[in-house]
Amino acid sequence: MSSLLPLFPTSLFTLLLLLLLLLLLLLLILLRLLYYAISKSRADAKFKSFALANHCEEPPLHHNYLPYGLDRLARFITFKGDVLDDFIRKQYVEEGWTFKFSGLGGEVISTVDPQNLQTFLSLRFADYELGSKRRKNFADLLGSGIFTADGPEWEYSRAFLRPREQVGDLDAMERHVQSLFRAIEPADEGMWTQEVDLQELFYRFTLDTATEFLFGENTESQLAGLAQKGGKGKKTFAHATAPDSEMDFASAFRTAQDFLSWQLRFPESAIPFLHLPISSTYRNYVHARNTVHRFANHYINLALHPELRARGPAHSPQRFVMLEALAEVTQDRDELREQLLHVLLAGRDSVATLLSWSFVLLSQHPKILTSLRTTILSTFGATASPEISFSSLKNCQPLTHFLSEVLRLYPILPFNFRVATQDTILPIGGGKDRKSPIAVRKGQVISYSVYVMHRRPDIWGEDAEVFRPERWEGKKIGWEYLPFNGGPRICLGQQFALTEAAYVIVRLLQRFSKIESTLPPEQALSKTITLTLIPAKGVKVRLYRD
Secondary structure (H helix, E strand, C coil): HHHHCCCCHHHHHHHHHHHHHHHHHHHHHHHHHHHHHHHHHHHHHHHHHHHHHHHCCCCCCCCCCCHHHHHHHHHHHHHCCCCHHHHHHHHHHCCCCEEEECCCCCEEEECCCHHHHHHHHHHHHEEEEHHHHHHHHHHHHCCCCCCCCCCCHHHHHHHHHHHCCCCHHHHHHHHHHHHHHEEEEEEECCCCCCEEEEHHHHHHHHHHHHHHHHCCCCCHHHHHHHHHCCCCCCCHHHCCCCCCCCCCCCHHHHHHHHHHHHHHCHHHHHHHCCCCCCHHHHHHHHHHHHHHHHHHHHHHHHCHHHHHHCCCCCCCCCCHHHHHHHCCCCCCCHHHHHHHHHHHHHHHHHHHHHHHHHHHHHCCCCCHHHHHHHHHHHHHHHCCCCCCCHHHHHHHHHHHHHHHHHHHHHCCCEEEEEECCCCCCEEEECCCCEEEEECCCCCCEEEEEEHHHHHCCCHHCCCCCCCCHHHHHHCCCCCCEEEEECCHHHCCHHHHHHHHHHHHHHHHHHEEEEEEECCHHEEEEEEEEEECCEECCCCCCCCCEE
């Protein structure tokens, strides 16, 4: 017993020390909470004063059943219907063109008022950024570039790419149009083709044209698709650059995009949990990402070491290749890959999406098809010719009106986001009359839907949902129409996209006089959102050749 007595004071001392440390920890936590409460109170007071000084009022608030809008988030992630019409647009109709709702990161302001879009996209451009969610979502595949960067990094990417804008090489496009003709089931004059999914063919077409423009070699995905259909199993050069992969570049790029599109539905805080190695979805994505990077790295290596090109396919030295132009500015392999993949993402998807919806709508509106084809034949003739040029495509008003109306009803990016970098204001949407300015807190998210704005009946008329290209005759375009964004971030490649889409439409309508959808109208016009807005069931049609 006596031998235990000396241990008692030591044990008591240890216990007291632990209690003291615990009290200090609790005190630190309380001080931290107090500091947060005081800081928040001061920030709230400052923001309130800012709002009062600018005569701001609150927009309508969408009420949720659960804290932080968890019920709304769950419905959005799991929504099975038409998310644009039955979820997003429905909320605008019920709440108003500008309203506020609770999210995990705080209150979000959602708007489709043209004045507000002009403000955060242009007039107060410096007050907003894309935000960290987009950077984290795309960084693993694309790295830093024009579609994810903010501030000086974005300015650098913009300046880096702007002098290298190209309207489009019509001769190169014609070569790929010929492959497109081959991919459409052969039809003699006076015959219908078999059913074909034009959407799939358009994605191959734009991937081939984009990779040729960017890397100097195309993926030959259209020819690969033909070979697979014929059972020959052609292995393209793009596939050969990844010998240890069962996935060619086209499949890999689509798989990687699909994963990023799915990931965008989740809050930023959930992204690390989507990247767990136990997930087969994530492992497939990693496999696809590695194939994409391997493909890009192969051509970057050729651009930096031209002597190696003799061992691979050659290309015309007169043809513009963006990679070679960029390699004159920087030798950094990662930077070259990142800049090129950013352009590839936009160049492939935007044109394929626009073409897909164009032919869906032509299949649903035979009178418009006949009228447009008559114009094309009288303007450009019945075959490829020098009459088809950038200027003649741009000056063909019925064709440009047609494309404008397609982009109005089916914009490539149906909704988007911005994040405030400082306390700022939006000019309209607050108060009972919805005409007062709204105060925007630093860090607050602004969501907007071009899809909804393009269908507002108070802007476009009671027939806003009707496909009517003639509405563009004599129409002046303002901030109510933003198919390629607006302000400093307006799409650099919009003329490239419009030229390529117009050229393909001209060439297809020169050959085919009728387009018949093999889907019921409600299925043909159904839509889904990947990284862009696409026809959910593809573009399954038969075409008639005179």
